[in-house]
Amino acid sequence: MAIVVRGRTGCSLCQNVFGADDDVVSTPHFIWDEGHPLWRFSDSGMHRSCFLAWEHADDFRAEYNVTWPQIMPRHPREMLADGSIIDL
Secondary structure, X not given: OXXXXXXXXXXXXXXXXXXXXXXXXXXXXXXXXOOXXXXXXXXXXXXXXXXXXXXXXXXXXXXXXXXXXXXXXXOOEEEOOOOOEEXX
């Protein structure tokens, strides 16, 4: 998962620093192609409210749900619509 240090790390969408009580969506690095339009959001943290309002949230989630099983077949996970990642 992305390293998020509250009070220091900024949201990859709005760039505001995460506060102590902020709800955060965090992903591991799963997009390897630096040319991919969503690459910079892989291995990052974002406020859940920012993620839910993000125009690319569905595409990002779909990319995670397709890519993660390919790179980590023994550790199946799924990203839900709210950005939560669950073990399967």
